[in-house]
Amino acid sequence: MISVEEALDKILSYVEVLEPEEKPILDCLGQVLASDIYSTIDIPPMDNSAMDGYALRAEDTYGASTLSPKYLGVIGEVAAGYLPDKEVEPGTAVRIMTGAPLPAGADTVVQFENTDEETRKSSQDNLSQIGILCQVEKGSLVRYAGEDIARESLALGKGQVLRPQEIGVLATLGHSTALVIRRPVISILATGDELIDIDQPLPPGKIHNSNSYIIAAQVMKYGGIPKILGIGRDSLQSLNERINEGLDSDMLVTSGGVSRGDYDIVKDILAKRGEIAFWTVCIQPGKPLAFGTIEKGEEKLPLLGLPGTPVSSMVAFEQFARPALLKMMGKRNLTQLSIPAIIENDVKNNNKRRIYDRVLVTKRGDQYYARLTGSQHTGFFTSMVKANGLVIIPEDTKEVKAGDTVQVQMLDW
Numbered sequence: 001m002i003s004v005e006e007a008l009d010k011i012l013s014y015v016e017v018l019e020p021e022e023k024p025i026l027d028c029l030g031q032v033l034a035s036d037i038y039s040t041i042d043i044p045p046m047d048n049s050a051m052d053g054y055a056l057r058a059e060d061t062y063g064a065s066t067l068s069p070k071y072l073g074v075i076g077e078v079a080a081g082y083l084p085d086k087e088v089e090p091g092t093a094v095r096i097m098t099g100a101p102l103p104a105g106a107d108t109v110v111q112f113e114n115t116d117e118e119t120r121k122s123s124q125d126n127l128s129q130i131g132i133l134c135q136v137e138k139g140s141l142v143r144y145a146g147e148d149i150a151r152e153s154l155a156l157g158k159g160q161v162l163r164p165q166e167i168g169v170l171a172t173l174g175h176s177t178a179l180v181i182r183r184p185v186i187s188i189l190a191t192g193d194e195l196i197d198i199d200q201p202l203p204p205g206k207i208h209n210s211n212s213y214i215i216a217a218q219v220m221k222y223g224g225i226p227k228i229l230g231i232g233r234d235s236l237q238s239l240n241e242r243i244n245e246g247l248d249s250d251m252l253v254t255s256g257g258v259s260r261g262d263y264d265i266v267k268d269i270l271a272k273r274g275e276i277a278f279w280t281v282c283i284q285p286g287k288p289l290a291f292g293t294i295e296k297g298e299e300k301l302p303l304l305g306l307p308g309t310p311v312s313s314m315v316a317f318e319q320f321a322r323p324a325l326l327k328m329m330g331k332r333n334l335t336q337l338s339i340p341a342i343i344e345n346d347v348k349n350n351n352k353r354r355i356y357d358r359v360l361v362t363k364r365g366d367q368y369y370a371r372l373t374g375s376q377h378t379g380f381f382t383s384m385v386k387a388n389g390l391v392i393i394p395e396d397t398k399e400v401k402a403g404d405t406v407q408v409q410m411l412d413w
């Protein structure tokens with residue numbers, strides 16, 4: 001039985017970063033940029049005003065105060081999207097709106113609040129003059145051309161994950177598409193004679209195939225594209241037929257059929273059609289995990305055999321399939337966020353495996369607390385529904401007591 005780290009290293013050694021694809025920027029959310037983006041323009045493209053006010057020469061404000069305003073002649077107005085048609089000479093100002101280009105001759109903007117505009121407006125003044133009520137420094141409230149992103153500079157680097165703000169940079173620079181590492185297609189195969197499709201009534205002795213949908217949702221949550229292969233029966237022929245339908249994907253994920261039972265034949269498939277890299281991991285739940293490859297011509301398609309019990313399948317997916325998927329997507333940070341929390345239950349570790357129990361993490365004051373979500377028997381799928389994290393009890397820790405500080409891997413944050 002290998003450790004969680006050994007199993008993960010092995011799996012990651014079998015998966016590669018996928019090739020890039022060019023797509024509309026909104027379809028790239030969460031994907032990794034595959035090329036450096038250099039700006040061909042200055043952002044902002046021209047010197048412009050940071051606020052609504054008056055564009056003027058700073059010198060003309062020297063000595064100004066509320067009690068002794070400096071009066072300037074207003075020679076025009078400029079709104080965002082238009083070019084100024086007047087040059088600011090000493091003793092003059094141009095009324096300017098946020099984002100409007102700074103007129104020639106002006107070096108500073110004074111916001112409305114620091115002028116007597118309000119008083120003038122209430123006395124029906126035609127605003128041909130304006131009183132400046134304070135002295136300002138040269139350059140204040142001016143946004144200079146290229147100060148955010150300079151022309152020819154690196155705006156976004158290869159390897160960056162595209163979040164809304166990076167999509168914003170692409171849009172600002174006028175890119176309608178981006179080159180990103182493509183999303184992996186993950187084929188999902190449920191196995192078991194007891195399984196019934198979710199749109200069918202349940203005959204006695206059968207259960208609905210929930211795993212395919214849980215796994216597909218996990219694949220989607222982390223940015224992959226699920227391809228549901230349906231239900232394979234507990235026979236070599238049935239599983240082989242289904243697996244053949246998934247050979248065009250980037251990874252196969254099966255559920256069930258990896259324990260020691262009479263019908264656990266996923267390992268047999270791996271042995272016959274490729275190789276078993278490992279079977280069983282020192283983890284609870286999720287111990288009967290199988291990983292290997294299926295031969296596909298010259299290539300080897302990775303196959304991750306998750307345990308059948310839905311809780312075990314989900315927990316094992318988080319530890320092993322999620323990082324593999326993220327690596328294929330070109331992501332560099334494959335580690336799930338974990339936080340220290342105070343556990344509110346006693347937890348025993350009798351069989352020296354790494355435990356991932358389902359907990360609900362809450363914050364009280366500055367401290368995080370983690371409480372088990374009821375029975376941790378893997379048969380209780382609702383323990384997963386109530387959880388927002390997995391408490392990690394190391395393999396060499398025999399017991400944690402309520403009040404101890406533990407690490408919790410967050411499922412939602």
Ligand code: AMP
Nearest residue numbers: 190192209210211256257258307308309
């Ligand atoms: P196995 O690993 O095939 O022995 O399955 C372990 C347990 O998980 C059994 O109780 C199965 O009925 C259950 N199980 C297996 N596959 C699924 C599935 N796709 N959906 C829901 N439960 C499943």
Ligand code: MG
Nearest residue numbers: 191192256257
């Ligand atoms: Mg089974």
